[in-house]
Amino acid sequence: MLRTLYGRLAVLLMTVFIAIGAMMILASQKMVETHRLLELATDLIIGTVVFSLVAALIVFRFLTVRLRMLSESIEAFRASGFTTPVPLELPGNLDDEICRLSAAFQEMSERIAMQLRQLEDVDRQRRELLANVSHDLRTPLASMQGYLETLLIKSEELSSEERNRYLQVAVKHCERLGKLVQDLFELTKLEAHEVSPHIEVFPIAELAQDVVQKFALKAQKRRLALVTTCEPDCPPVRADIGMIERVLENLIENAMRYTPEGGEIGVEVRRAGTRVELRVRDTGRGIDGEELHNIFDRYYRVDRAEFGATGNAGLGLAITRRIVELHGGDIQVQSTPGLGTTFIVDFAVA
Ligand SMILES: Nc1ncnc2c1ncn2[C@@H]1O[C@H](COP(=O)(O)OP(=O)(O)O)[C@@H](O)[C@H]1O
Ligand SMILES: [Mg+2]
Incomplete structure (x- = not known):
C-alpha cells in the first residue's frame, strides 16, 4: 500500500x-x-x-x-x-506514479526523437537518390538523343564511317543506360528484401576460377596480370551461387578499372577458422582513408564525374555489400593510396 x-x-x-x-x-x-x-x-x-x-x-x-x-x-x-x-x-x-510517468515520458520522447531522425535520414537519402538517378539517366539519354538527331538531320552529308561511329556511340550510351537501370532494379529489390538467396553448398574456389576466366581476355587486353590462388583443401560454402558470382564480378571489375596497365589483380580463396575468406586485391590507385567509409554507400563514387566517362553509377559496392549481408557474411576493405586495394569477404563454411 x-x-x-x-x-x-x-x-x-x-x-x-x-x-x-x-x-x-x-x-x-x-x-x-x-x-x-x-x-x-x-x-x-x-x-x-x-x-x-x-x-x-x-x-x-x-x-x-x-x-x-x-x-x-x-x-x-x-x-x-x-x-x-x-x-x-x-x-x-x-x-511513485509521477516519477514513473516522467520516466515513461522520457523514454517515449527519446524514442520519438530517434525515429524522427531516422525518418529525416531516409527522406534525405530518398531525395539524394532521386536527384542522382535523374542526373545519371539524363546524361546518357541526352547524348544518345544528340547523336541520333544528328544522324537524322545530317544523314545525307555524313560519310558511312561517320554514320557508323555515331551509331556506335548511341549504342554505347544505350548500354550504359541499360546497365544503370539493371543495377538500380537489382539494388532496389535487394534493399526491399524482395529477393532471398537460393542457398546451395558449392566449392567457392571453383566459382572464383570460373569468374576469373571470364575476365582473362579483358585483362590481357589491358595488360593486367590476373592471378587466382585457392587453397587446395578449402571447404565448400553455403550461399547463392548467382549472387556470389555477382560479388566476384563487381570486385574484379572494380579492381581492373582502377588499376593501371602493367598492374596485378589477385583473387584468393582460403579457410580462416570456421569461415571461408575471399580476397580480391589489386595494385591500383587505392582509396583515401576518408573515402573508405563511404564507398559502400549507394551512388558513392570517389570521382563523381566518372559516370559520364565510364557509365559506372557507384551502385556496384552497395549491391555487393547487400548480398554479403544477406548471407550473414562481412565485407572489409583495406587500401593504401597509390599502392592498391584489397576487399575481403567472408562466408560461413557449409
Ligand atoms: N579496387 C578499387 N580501387 C580503387 N577505388 C575503388 C575500387 N573499388 C571501388 N573503388 C571506389 O569506390 C567507388 C564505388 O565503387 P562501386 O560501388 O563499385 O561503383 P562504380 O564501380 O560504379 O564506380 C568507385 O567509384 C571507386 O571510386
Ligand atoms: Mg563497381
Whole structure:
C-alpha cells in the first residue's frame, strides 16, 4: 500500500485523523475537569483547521511542483519540434506514479526523437537518390538523343564511317543506360528484401576460377596480370551461387578499372577458422582513408564525374555489400593510396 502515492496520502490522512481523535478525547477529559468548555473547543477547532490547511498545502505543493516540471518538460520537447528530449530531474527521487510517468515520458520522447531522425535520414537519402538517378539517366539519354538527331538531320552529308561511329556511340550510351537501370532494379529489390538467396553448398574456389576466366581476355587486353590462388583443401560454402558470382564480378571489375596497365589483380580463396575468406586485391590507385567509409554507400563514387566517362553509377559496392549481408557474411576493405586495394569477404563454411 505504501508503494503508491495515493496509499501514502491515505496513511498520512489516517494518521492526521487519529491524532485529531486523540486530541479530542484528551480535550474532552480536560473540558470536564476544568469546565473551560468553550475556550478549549475553540482552540481545538482552530488548531485542527490550521493543521489541515498546512498539511493540505504541503501535499498539494509536493504534487503540483513535480507535475508542473513534467508539463514544462513536455512543452519544451514540443517546442523543439519533437527533436530534443528535455532531461527531467524530479526532486525527492521517489518511486511513485509521477516519477514513473516522467520516466515513461522520457523514454517515449527519446524514442520519438530517434525515429524522427531516422525518418529525416531516409527522406534525405530518398531525395539524394532521386536527384542522382535523374542526373545519371539524363546524361546518357541526352547524348544518345544528340547523336541520333544528328544522324537524322545530317544523314545525307555524313560519310558511312561517320554514320557508323555515331551509331556506335548511341549504342554505347544505350548500354550504359541499360546497365544503370539493371543495377538500380537489382539494388532496389535487394534493399526491399524482395529477393532471398537460393542457398546451395558449392566449392567457392571453383566459382572464383570460373569468374576469373571470364575476365582473362579483358585483362590481357589491358595488360593486367590476373592471378587466382585457392587453397587446395578449402571447404565448400553455403550461399547463392548467382549472387556470389555477382560479388566476384563487381570486385574484379572494380579492381581492373582502377588499376593501371602493367598492374596485378589477385583473387584468393582460403579457410580462416570456421569461415571461408575471399580476397580480391589489386595494385591500383587505392582509396583515401576518408573515402573508405563511404564507398559502400549507394551512388558513392570517389570521382563523381566518372559516370559520364565510364557509365559506372557507384551502385556496384552497395549491391555487393547487400548480398554479403544477406548471407550473414562481412565485407572489409583495406587500401593504401597509390599502392592498391584489397576487399575481403567472408562466408560461413557449409
Ligand atoms: N579496387 C578499387 N580501387 C580503387 N577505388 C575503388 C575500387 N573499388 C571501388 N573503388 C571506389 O569506390 C567507388 C564505388 O565503387 P562501386 O560501388 O563499385 O561503383 P562504380 O564501380 O560504379 O564506380 C568507385 O567509384 C571507386 O571510386
Ligand atoms: Mg563497381
